[in-house]
Amino acid sequence: MLEKLADKKLFRTKSYIAGSWCDADNHNIIEVINPSNKQVIGTIPNMGEAETKRAIDYAYGALENWKWTSVKDRADILYKWYDLILANRDDLATIIVLEQGKTITEAHKEIAYSASFVKWFAEEARRIYGKIIPSPIKNQKIMVTSEAVGVVGIITPWNFPSSMIIRKVSAAFAAGCTVVIKPSELTPYSALALGELASRAGFPDGVLNIVTGEAGAIAGELTSNKIVKKISFTGSTRVGKLLMSQAAGNIQRLSLELGGNAPFIIFDDADLDVALNCLIAGKFRNNGQSCVSPNRIYLQKTIYEKFIDKLTNEINKVKLGDCFDKDATIGPLINQASIDKITYLIKDAVSKGAKIFSGGSKAGEDGYFFQPTILVDANHQMEIAATEIFGPVMVIYPFETEDQVIKLANDTDYGLASYIFSKDYARIYRVSDALEYGMVGINEAIISNEIGPFGGIKQSGMGREGSYLGINEYLNIKYKCWNV
Numbered sequence: 001m002l003e004k005l006a007d008k009k010l011f012r013t014k015s016y017i018a019g020s021w022c023d024a025d026n027h028n029i030i031e032v033i034n035p036s037n038k039q040v041i042g043t044i045p046n047m048g049e050a051e052t053k054r055a056i057d058y059a060y061g062a063l064e065n066w067k068w069t070s071v072k073d074r075a076d077i078l079y080k081w082y083d084l085i086l087a088n089r090d091d092l093a094t095i096i097v098l099e100q101g102k103t104i105t106e107a108h109k110e111i112a113y114s115a116s117f118v119k120w121f122a123e124e125a126r127r128i129y130g131k132i133i134p135s136p137i138k139n140q141k142i143m144v145t146s147e148a149v150g151v152v153g154i155i156t157p158w159n160f161p162s163s164m165i166i167r168k169v170s171a172a173f174a175a176g177c178t179v180v181i182k183p184s185e186l187t188p189y190s191a192l193a194l195g196e197l198a199s200r201a202g203f204p205d206g207v208l209n210i211v212t213g214e215a216g217a218i219a220g221e222l223t224s225n226k227i228v229k230k231i232s233f234t235g236s237t238r239v240g241k242l243l244m245s246q247a248a249g250n251i252q253r254l255s256l257e258l259g260g261n262a263p264f265i266i267f268d269d270a271d272l273d274v275a276l277n278c279l280i281a282g283k284f285r286n287n288g289q290s291c292v293s294p295n296r297i298y299l300q301k302t303i304y305e306k307f308i309d310k311l312t313n314e315i316n317k318v319k320l321g322d323c324f325d326k327d328a329t330i331g332p333l334i335n336q337a338s339i340d341k342i343t344y345l346i347k348d349a350v351s352k353g354a355k356i357f358s359g360g361s362k363a364g365e366d367g368y369f370f371q372p373t374i375l376v377d378a379n380h381q382m383e384i385a386a387t388e389i390f391g392p393v394m395v396i397y398p399f400e401t402e403d404q405v406i407k408l409a410n411d412t413d414y415g416l417a418s419y420i421f422s423k424d425y426a427r428i429y430r431v432s433d434a435l436e437y438g439m440v441g442i443n444e445a446i447i448s449n450e451i452g453p454f455g456g457i458k459q460s461g462m463g464r465e466g467s468y469l470g471i472n473e474y475l476n477i478k479y480k481c482w483n484v
Contacts, residue, residue, distance in 0.1 A: 004098070005091045005094060005095075006088075006090065007088060007091055009196060010088060010091050010092070010193040010196055010197070011042070011095070011189060011193070012189070012192035012193060012195065012196055013043060013044060013192075014045060014192075015044070015045050015047055015051065015210055015212045015213075016192060016195040016196075016208070016210040017051070017055045017058060017209045017210075018054075018055070018061075018062075018205050018206045018209065019204075020205075022045070022051075024045035024047045024048070024213065027045075028045070028046040029043040029044065029045060030043060030044050030045075030046045030185050030212070030213065030214070031043055032044060032187075033186075034099065034101070035101035035332040035335060035368045036101055036322075036331060036332050036367040037367050038366070038367060038368070041098055041099060041189070044185065044188045044189075044192075044212040044213070045213065046213040046214060047211050047217075047218065048217035048218065049218075049220065052211050052217070052218045053221055055180045056153075056221070056222070056225050058206040058209060059151045059179065059180050060151050060178070060227045061206055062178050062204055062205065062206030062207050063148070063150060063177075066176060066177075066178055066207050067147065067148040067176035069176070071125045071126050071128065071174075074122075074125050074173060074174060075122040075174070077173075077203055078118055078119075078125065078170060078174065078201075079118075079119070079122050080200075080201040080202060081118055081197060081198055082115055082118040082119045082122065084197040084200055084201055085111065085114065085115045085118065085194070086111075086115050088193075088197060089108060089111045089112070089115075090108075091193070092107075092162060092193055093107035093108045093110070095189050095190050096110060096161060096187075096190055097323045097324060097331075098189075099161065099186070099187045099188070100159070100161055100186075100187045100190075100334070101323060101331040101332040101367070102286050102287065102323065102331050103323045103326075103328045103330065104323060104324050104328075105326055105328075106285070107323075110160060110162055110163050111162060113163050113450075114162045114166040114167075115166075116449070116450040117163070117166050117170045117171075117450045117466060118166060120170070120451070120466070121170035121171050121174040121470070121471060122170075124174055124471045125174035125175075125471075127468075128146050128175065128471065128475065129146075130143060130144055130145040130146065131143070131144045135481075140483055140484070141481075141482040141484050142480070142481055142482075143481075144477060144478070144480075145477075145478045145480065146175075146472075146476065146477055146478070147475065147476055147478060148177045148475065149175070149229045149230045149253060149474050149476055150227075150229035150230070151177065151179070151180065151228050151229060151230075152177045152178070152180070152228070152229070152230045152231070152232060152474065153180050153182070153222030153223070153252075154169060154172070154181045154232050154233075155218075155219055155222070155231070155232070155233045155234075155235065155243070156168070156181065156182070156183050156184060156191070156235075157184055158186040158187040158334055159286055159334070159390075160286070161183065161184065161189075161191065162191075164234050165181060165183065165190070165191055165194060166194065167454075167466060167470075168255075168465065169181065169208070171465070171470045171474055172232075173208075174474075175471050175474035177474050178206060178207045178208070178209075179207070179209065180209045180210075180211060180228070181210045182212075182213075182215065182218045182219060182222065183210065183212065185212065185213060186334060188212045191210050192210060195210045223243060223247045223249070224246065224249065224250070225250075226250050229252060229253060230252055230254070230473075231243060231252050231253070231254050232255040233254070233255070233256055233257070234257040234291075235257075236259055237258040237259040237413075237414070237459045237460070237461075240256045240258040253473075254462065255461075255462065255463030255465070255473045256461035256462050256463065257291070257416075257454070257456070257460075257463070257465060258291075258414075258416075258456070258459060259291060259388045259414055259416070259459070259460060260291040260292055260293070260388055260416035260456065261295045261387075261388055261413075261414040261416075262292055262293060262294050262295045262296070262416065262417040262418055262437075263294075263295070263298060263408070263409035263418050263419065263435075264279060264282070264295075264296065264297045264298065264419040265409060265431070266279075266297070266298065266300065266421045267300050267420075267421060268302040268303045269424050270303075270423060271421070271443070272303065272306070272307055272310060274421065274443055275307075275421040275443075276307070276310050276311060276314060278421070278441075278444060278445035278446075279297065279311070279394070279445065280315075280318075281446060282294050282419070282445030282446065283392070283394055284318060284329060284372070284392060285446070287330040287331060287332070287370075287391065287392050288389060288390060288391045288392045288393065289333065289338075289390050289391065290390075291388070291416055292416060292417035292447065292448065293389070293390070294394075294419060294445065295395070296378075296385060296395060296397055297394055297395060297396050298399050298405050298408060299396055299397070299399070300399060300400070300405075301398050301400055304396075304398050308374070311374065315358060315359075315372050316358075317329075318330060318392075320364075320369050330372070331367075332367040332368040332370075333368040333390075333391055335368055338368065338370075338390060338391060339362055339368055339370055341390075341391075342370060342389065342390075343362070345387060345393070346360055346384070346393065348383045349383070349384045349395070350375075352379065352381050352382045353377060353378075353382075354375045354376065354377055354378045354382060354384075354395075355375070355376050355377055356375060357374035357375065357376045358372070358373060358374045359371035359392075360373050360375075370391055370392060372392045373393040373394065374393075374394045374396065375394065375395045375396065376396045377396070377398070378395045378396060379397065380397075380408065380411060385397075386412065386413075388414070405431075406431060409435055410435065410436045412458075413459040414456070414458060414459055414460045415436050415438060415457040415460045416437060416438060416455075416456035416460035417437060417440075417441065417456070418435045418439065418440050419440070419441040419444075419445055420432060420440060420442050421443055422443075428442055437456065437457065437460075438456035438457045438464075439452075439454070439456070449466070450466050450467075451467055452466060452467055453469045453470070454467070
């Protein structure tokens with residue numbers, strides 16, 4: 001791996017606590033696997049409760065100075081981090097490719113996306129405004145201010161190993177919080193490289209801490225330690241529920257960005273070429289391993305066969321291959337468990353009436369590659385209709401009327417992203433209002449950016465990331481009433 005990096009110091013294999021790189025107390029390690037070839041990239045410390053507690057203590061020790069650092073100084077350090085991330089974008093993208101498996105083109109997009117949040121929240125740090133509220137009582141003044149929540153525990157997934165960290169951490173830093181990060185043990189090197197660049201940017205020791213290892217012990221300490229005032233988590237709904245129950249003991253604040261089951265609705269009055277291009281871009285982004293990936297594709301019956309013909313032509317252009325090949329469209333899935341899950345879901349769907357229009361099986365033996373797949377004639381009795389697929393499988397459901405498709409789209413416990421394709425503005429307003437989702441893409445599938453409030457409802461979580469709202473997740477409101 002090192003030969004691919006211009007700056008070899010960015011490949012860190014130890015955890016980062018209070019400005020020092022350290023091993024686990026018991027020297028236990030975890031191997032990190034390249035999903036493209038199943039080869040070991042390196043190892044990381046397998047830390048637990050004791051090391052996590054130390055990281056929390058150091059974060060708490062750094063909190064007082066950091067939260068009272070001027071917003072200008074906090075913003076200046078964030079800007080330095082932003083510049084370093086962009087200056088090292090090639091190495092950071094390479095690390096993502098090796099540990100996560102997305103193509104080099106997508107990895108570069110993720111680094112640019114990540115950096116956008118650092119810049120955004122550097123600017124938002126200067127806009128943590130308060131208010132003076134007219135009092136109903138003479139000689140009384142009412143002031144409302146905001147201040148840092150405190151120490152934050154951040155737990156992130158493997159599918160976007162850079163941006164999922166930065167989207168949270170940048171907002172926390174801008175608000176004046178200190179953090180303890182638990183990155184996925186499947187993709188830890190992106191987090192550690194960002195820690196190295198944060199050190200170079202000038203973040204004081206203890207403001208940022210990265211504890212690597214298996215989730216149970218680390219998350220258990222983060223949720224049970226009274227010093228930690230907030231947990232921010234991106235991952236499965238199952239784990240989100242577990243963290244929510246654990247955090248209840250100390251009534252920790254929570255931001256949860258959980259699973260999705262996004263409907264992608266194409267009406268017969270839509271621009272089919274726009275819908276097709278958006279579907280390909282949205283579905284195959286990160287090989288379908290995204291919580292906002294189109295999961296259930298609803299086609300109005302009058303355009304059903306026509307659109308599937310168009311889709312088949314386009315899916316044949318999707319190229320699996322070497323992730324460093326700029327012509328490659330998609331890379332591997334993250335591990336064998338992902339292949340097993342998708343294989344099971346397809347088998348169940350076929351047993352209940354779906355037809356495999358293309359693909360449908362593992363591709364090759366060298367890595368965790370899976371063929372781009374189209375399933376047609378799906379229905380809601382299939383497990384795949386209620387499950388986040390997280391892979392390159394397009395599942396097509398026919399529908400007839402607007403009311404019918406709204407009911408089908410809302411027939412899920414999830415409520416993260418949804419998509420509508422139509423030229424009828426009245427229909428767009430009706431359907432977007434009726435959809436029970438936190439986000440709606442209208443004639444658009446790439447909806448994530450630093451400016452829009454990212455997040456869901458129902459069992460897709462709570463809170464918002466990015467946008468002018470994102471920093472509020474890391475702030476407490478204080479009301480001051482003065483008798484003057």
